[in-house]
Amino acid sequence: MTSTVLTLSKVTRAYGTLKALDGLDLAVPDNAYVSLLGPSGSGKTTLLRVIAGFETPDAGTVTFKGRRVETVPPHRRDIGFVFQNFALFPHLSVARNVAFGLENREVNPVTDPKVVEAKVRDMIALVGLKGLEDRGVTQISGGQRQRVALARTLVTEPSLVLLDEPLGALDANLRGRMRGELRAIRERCGVTFLHVTGSETEALAMGDTVLVLDQGRIVQADRADALYNRPNSVAVARFLNCYNLFDGSVSDAGFKGPLGTFPLGAHRAPAGGRPGYAIRYDRIDVRPEGAGVAADEVAIPGTFIADEYSGAAVNSFFSLEDGRVFEVESHLSQHEAPDCTPHGRYALVWKRDDALVFA
Incomplete structure (x- = not known):
């Protein structure tokens, strides 16, 4: 001990x-x-x-x-x-x-x-x-x-x-x-x-x-x-600087935020802090707009802004419908970075069990 x-x-x-x-x-x-x-x-x-x-x-x-x-x-x-x-x-x-x-x-x-x-x-x-x-x-x-x-x-x-x-x-x-x-x-x-x-x-x-x-x-x-x-709060997730964060509220129907209602996955932080929804940058897939999603996935539309190359990874930035910037990280040792067209529209997709929900 x-x-x-x-x-x-x-x-x-x-x-x-x-x-x-x-x-x-x-x-x-x-x-x-x-x-x-x-x-x-x-x-x-x-x-x-x-x-x-x-x-x-x-x-x-x-x-x-x-x-x-x-x-x-x-x-x-x-x-x-x-x-x-x-x-x-x-x-x-x-x-x-x-x-x-x-x-x-x-x-x-x-x-x-x-x-x-x-x-x-x-x-x-x-x-x-x-x-x-x-x-x-x-x-x-x-x-x-x-x-x-x-x-x-x-x-x-x-x-x-x-x-x-x-x-x-x-x-x-x-x-x-x-x-x-x-x-x-x-x-x-x-x-x-x-x-x-x-x-x-x-x-x-x-x-x-x-x-x-x-x-x-x-x-x-x-x-x-x-x-x-597994950061235990919205504040901790923000400090880590690797999560996209959404404000909103949690109910049995899902997480209701500015872009609609996201279905809840398996990972929910204990109640008591500020409500929020977090998805890590490297847990997101970029697909053509209108591409199909599986029953266990969440998708939102985004407009491509720019890429940032850091050697081992590429970070891609998208503008969402509410004006916020949404970030996607692609580790080049695992797969190629998405080849996006400036101002092009894309589907940003993740597994709902990869998201963290703060009640």
Whole structure:
């Protein structure tokens, strides 16, 4: 059974009348990579600051490794923090940046130069920077600076590492490479990473568990594949940026929305949230207008607007009768993208059991 290293219960943090955290509950497992996904303004940064001890919650409890820590100062929490901008010392070398926390921490600073040197050497090797010890941090790449920042945190052996959008300052190629490196480093260290991001792709790729934050609360906590295939609300489906969404109402007759009534399939989310209907971009077939549909299919007409090629897939955009844009994703490893004529009319078809209905 997986143990829990961090628990937040009913945590609230307000700025005037704005509640950045609103009775938030959170459980972070030990020895795991956890992604925290949320849009701007959802409370991600405030949550990290409360966990790290930079801010004190107005209400609720924060329990870390079995003890309450709401009033414990940051340097006594055994929690590491990797900032988005790395926060390295530009006048120090790679090795001296990594050593800084060991030598200057208030609790149990390491004063033996030989011990510092050995720990720094091992950590630099762990993050793949061997041979760059004497380089200035202004003389290395963005990905290498990211690893220096991580090494500086890990060398102090924290029980939890908070990463605040750690890949946001890197270019696309570096972000892709650093995903694998961060996961490998975490596994070698056996420490929990809590990785905050606004990118749904990054959250799904990185986390053993993905937490979705909305309006100051965790609204879903699940495995990446479960979250992607079964978001539990309209809000979560929207964050994932891979579902076409319709507003409407649910009855025994089906889902009644702006384009008519869709028959209900097998997958209905528990009642309690905003009603809605979702169909994932890659679950849709594009057929000639007027093409027949099977009894288990749903079809709506659309006017082709444009294609967007991304290498492994093509995303096709259609205008619906109510003016909204409807998206279809074709994975080229599975089938060819539809060959559509600009302003042409098509039938957009999906299996009704592939849709998600939020009651």
